[in-house]
Amino acid sequence: MNQLFEGIRLKPILIIIIGTLIFGFGIIHFNLQNGLAHGGFTGITLLLYYLFTIEPSLSNLLLNIPLFLIGYKLFGRLMLMYSLIGTICLSASLRIFELYPVTELPLQDDMILVSIFAGVFVGTGLGMIFRAGGTTGGADILARLANKYFGMSIGRFMFSFDAVVITISLIHLSMTNAMYTLVTVFVAGRVIDFIIEGASAAKSTMIISSKTDELSKAIIEKMSRGSTVLTGKGSFTADERSVLYCVVNRNELIQLKKVIEEVDPYAFFSVNDVKEVSGEGFTFDNQKRPLKPTT
Incomplete structure (x- = not known):
């Protein structure tokens, strides 16, 4: 029993x-x-x-x-x-x-x-x-x-x-x-x-820019958000390019757009809904301590 x-x-x-x-x-x-x-x-x-x-x-x-x-x-x-x-x-x-x-x-x-x-x-x-x-x-x-x-x-x-x-x-x-x-x-x-x-918990962005390093640093300094650099290839030019992948809270999206515009106004980026997100910066802080859920 x-x-x-x-x-x-x-x-x-x-x-x-x-x-x-x-x-x-x-x-x-x-x-x-x-x-x-x-x-x-x-x-x-x-x-x-x-x-x-x-x-x-x-x-x-x-x-x-x-x-x-x-x-x-x-x-x-x-x-x-x-x-x-x-x-x-x-x-x-x-x-x-x-x-x-x-x-x-x-x-x-x-x-x-x-x-x-x-x-x-x-x-x-x-x-x-x-x-x-x-x-x-x-x-x-x-x-x-x-x-x-x-x-x-x-x-x-x-x-x-x-x-x-x-x-x-x-x-x-x-x-x-x-x-x-x-x-x-x-x-x-x-x-x-x-x-x-759940509601859209966050937004993910894919940013294609010639100033990937500067963008990554600006996002860290101004938003305290990390990002991941991926390697891509242009279909027209066949040139290798860096693609920046970044996930932010919904209320941070406007700030992210401003950072992109300041660093590289010609950058191409797309925004997608993220239904669930966990890990450092969202459910844990940088000391791996649980964070209170954000709305």
């Missing part, structure tokens, strides 16, 4: 619980109250409610238990435990909001607002669950089974499964509400990516 729970931490469990509460709030107060469907197993639970008045909290649990029995070998022990916790907590959260709704949100006259907020709540909840290392079961398990036994990519399966569920939901939904549901699924997907990857 001790081996079963070895390595499980309280913090991920708390994040999963909070994530399922946010997810459950969105499903009950936006999707269910306003007649929207959803993709995945959540969409199936909503359809079962619309057609047979089976509570989503119950159908979510009944649908997922067989899948965990079939697909448990696909998960590592920790992910399996966190996923079981996520699935059980999601059913509990749905039940709580079914019995004790926080508020009635009669927004049928503004379905764009409904679909956007539904996507935000569902995406935020799922993003927190995924980031904590768990899942809510359902289509995640089916996608892994399809990938293992049929070679189908997980992303392609998830998209296809969502499309099938939403299409079947037309049994109950109007075409208009189905289209609003697609908006919800799209927004939820973007929010999930945002939660998992």
Whole structure:
């Protein structure tokens, strides 16, 4: 028994619980109250409610238990435990909001607002669950089974499964509400990516200049930032050139541009988003001590 729970931490469990509460709030107060469907197993639970008045909290649990029995070998022990916790907590959260709704949100006259907020709540909840290392079961398990036994990519399966569920939901939904549901699924997907990857943590720049050394020194002196000199080759001239690679915080980008303009106004440079960055200058100082996260 001790081996079963070895390595499980309280913090991920708390994040999963909070994530399922946010997810459950969105499903009950936006999707269910306003007649929207959803993709995945959540969409199936909503359809079962619309057609047979089976509570989503119950159908979510009944649908997922067989899948965990079939697909448990696909998960590592920790992910399996966190996923079981996520699935059980999601059913509990749905039940709580079914019995004790926080508020009635009669927004049928503004379905764009409904679909956007539904996507935000569902995406935020799922993003927190995924980031904590768990899942809510359902289509995640089916996608892994399809990938293992049929070679189908997980992303392609998830998209296809969502499309099938939403299409079947037309049994109950109007075409208009189905289209609003697609908006919800799209927004939820973007929010999930945002939660998992984070906002653009930094900016990376590639600088091609005849004054690489001067630029590197100026960046160190004026910004206390390091850089890396790479070797490149011009496609037109075939001349070898030095390329300066530098990563800075978002709020330092303007200052970096000024430094480049002062040293070499003819330099060619490009800027890209960096989703995550760690190491000296970002998560550690030059004595390898952890830094507080910057916003």
